[in-house]
Amino acid sequence: MTTAHQAPGETRPGGRTARTRRAVLAALSAELAEHGFAALTMERVAQRSGVHLATLYRRWRSTDKLVCELLTELSGDVPLPDTGTLPGDLRALARAIGRFYGDARTRGLIEAVVAAAARDPQAATALRDFFDERLELAGALVRRAVARGELPADTDPKAVLSALGAPFSYRILIARRPVDPGLAESTATAVLAAAEAGAYTTGAAGTGGGAADGGAPGRAD
Amino acid sequence: MTTAHQAPGETRPGGRTARTRRAVLAALSAELAEHGFAALTMERVAQRSGVHLATLYRRWRSTDKLVCELLTELSGDVPLPDTGTLPGDLRALARAIGRFYGDARTRGLIEAVVAAAARDPQAATALRDFFDERLELAGALVRRAVARGELPADTDPKAVLSALGAPFSYRILIARRPVDPGLAESTATAVLAAAEAGAYTTGAAGTGGGAADGGAPGRAD
DNA sequence: AGATTAACGCGAGCAACTTCGCGTTAGTTG
DNA sequence: CAACTAACGCGAAGTTGCTCGCGTTAATCT
Known part of the structure; x- marks a missing residue:
């Protein structure tokens, strides 16, 4: 140990990284809203965000991954109601x-x-x-x-x-x-x-529209 | 008009064209079933169907168009039941x-x-x-x-x-x-x-899940 | 049967996308 | 504040996907 400071090889979550991330995701969101997925390119996101193209490929590798990160970012939006009935x-x-x-x-x-x-x-x-x-x-x-x-x-x-x-x-x-x-x-x-009417009960008509795993007793035909 | 035969510039629906078309669509369907859309390439369809890559691009231009033709081909599959109730x-x-x-x-x-x-x-x-x-x-x-x-x-x-x-x-x-x-x-x-329960009537609760056109009177908020 | 030409096979060329190496910037730590 | 290095900017190289021109095959019509 010389006078080493940050453990080499560790990620660095600080200011600049987070800033470019925000810039990229914001640009991505805007691009999707304005031109849709059809026109989505790494190139466009790079230009709009001001982040260099190579950086985008380095961190996200593809538009698919990029888009997928934006989705996970979008949590806690739709608020759950509680009206009493x-x-x-x-x-x-x-x-x-x-x-x-x-x-x-x-x-x-x-x-x-x-x-x-x-x-x-x-x-x-x-x-x-x-x-x-x-x-x-x-x-x-x-x-x-x-x-x-x-x-x-x-x-x-x-x-x-x-x-x-x-x-x-x-x-x-x-x-x-x-x-x-x-x-x-x-x-x-x-x-x-x-x-x-009981259409979504586990016992009766079927396992229902969401829980897929449990073995349903019926047959396909 | 020499001894001209087929009007030049007309399409030719006959044997070979239809045959390659069938071969391509069959190969496409098989590829989708086996490897999914993820692995779908013009290259793969070309190899599997035995039709040359350039021909695929000439006739369909992209995998999107190809896939879209297979869909329209798939008509009259799900039969309509009539059980009486x-x-x-x-x-x-x-x-x-x-x-x-x-x-x-x-x-x-x-x-x-x-x-x-x-x-x-x-x-x-x-x-x-x-x-x-x-x-x-x-x-x-x-x-x-x-x-x-x-x-x-x-x-x-x-x-x-x-x-x-x-x-x-x-x-x-x-x-x-x-x-x-x-x-x-x-x-x-x-x-x-x-x-x-009347959830899909035009008058009451809403225009319903399918017919989008008609102007619904309510507001979004 | 023979003439005509749309559709196909083929390989080379072109363009877009993706990655790489290197120098610079700016968080991070003592 | 000074050393250190992850993350970035930049341009060039590499790869993949797509198109084009030419010769060949096989439908179509008289």
């Missing part, structure tokens, strides 16, 4: 999801991540984990409703919530039309009726 | 959709088309039209139910059917888990309950 909670959450998908920034990001996930396994994992985590958190909403006796006891929270989210991603990725307010209302109403 | 029809259709998405070939294709649509407007249009057409066809199922008095008169067929399809695409593209039989059962039960 299940219909109120579902409506509020559906509207929040509608706004989330309605924003050009997040819309472009979702599209980009799904496209990235088709090619990059790491992006696929990030995508799955992101929504898994949100479903887990939002599960509290359903558990409260079960505790209040508004839903069957064996209702699967993740099934309910993925049913609430599915129409929005369908609208964006498949139908490719704008997310209008009516979709939120319709979806909230639909999921409420379905949940009350 | 709405619950029966919904279950049967949900199972058919489940099998459709369960197949590695179509699963890879869907993923590929969605990824392609994120970059190529033509692929986006093809994707939208494909599902739009199927929704339109399957609408008959809902209209029959309305005629039998099983559903409210102003039920929007497309809303019902996109609600039936959404959970599957969500499972594949977002949740990224296998499509199990339970999902079909759960979805059929859920959509039935929601439709009976």
Whole structure:
């Protein structure tokens, strides 16, 4: 040990690194919102952020990885409602999801991540984990409703919530039309009726829309 | 006009053209099923099909266009059920959709088309039209139910059917888990309950999950 | 059958994307 | 504040993907 200071080989989380990171992610987000994933290039992000192209490749290696980091960055956005009743909670959450998908920034990001996930396994994992985590958190909403006796006891929270989210991603990725307010209302109403009817219970009709793992007893045909 | 034969500049639909087309699409489908969109390259399709790389670029220009042609080729696969009752029809259709998405070939294709649509407007249009057409066809199922008095008169067929399809695409593209039989059962039960409750009527709660065009009166906030 | 030409095979060329080596800047620590 | 080095900027080299021109094959029509 001479007069060595920082252990060589360690990462350095300090000022400049964080600054360029912010600049890059901001530029990426803006690019996605304005020109979409179609026009996304490392080159463009480099120019817009003022960070050199080589640096981008060094730290992120590809646009897929870049986009995937922006997704994980975007946590804690959609706030969980607690209105006291299940219909109120579902409506509020559906509207929040509608706004989330309605924003050009997040819309472009979702599209980009799904496209990235088709090619990059790491992006696929990030995508799955992101929504898994949100479903887990939002599960509290359903558990409260079960505790209040508004839903069957064996209702699967993740099934309910993925049913609430599915129409929005369908609208964006498949139908490719704008997310209008009516979709939120319709979806909230639909999921409420379905949940009350016991469509998302673990025992009866099926394992439901979200929890995939458990071995379902039925057959495929 | 010497002894000219075929009008010069016309397309030639005959034997060889069609044969290479089939070979290419078959190779593409196999590649998607085996290695997924991640590993899809013009190079690979060329080698597998035995068609020269330059020919692929000449006729399709990119993998996006290629994939998009395979989608339009895949018409008339999911058969429409007619069991006589709405619950029966919904279950049967949900199972058919489940099998459709369960197949590695179509699963890879869907993923590929969605990824392609994120970059190529033509692929986006093809994707939208494909599902739009199927929704339109399957609408008959809902209209029959309305005629039998099983559903409210102003039920929007497309809303019902996109609600039936959404959970599957969500499972594949977002949740990224296998499509199990339970999902079909759960979805059929859920959509039935929601439709009976009037969640997909044009008047009441919202315009619904599928027909996006009509001006919805509500606001986003 | 024979003439005509769209579609294909082939390899070389072009362009875009990605990586590498080196000098410089600016956090970090004693 | 002085030494140290991770992270960055920069331009050049390397790689991959895509296009072009030319000769060949095989549909199509009289």
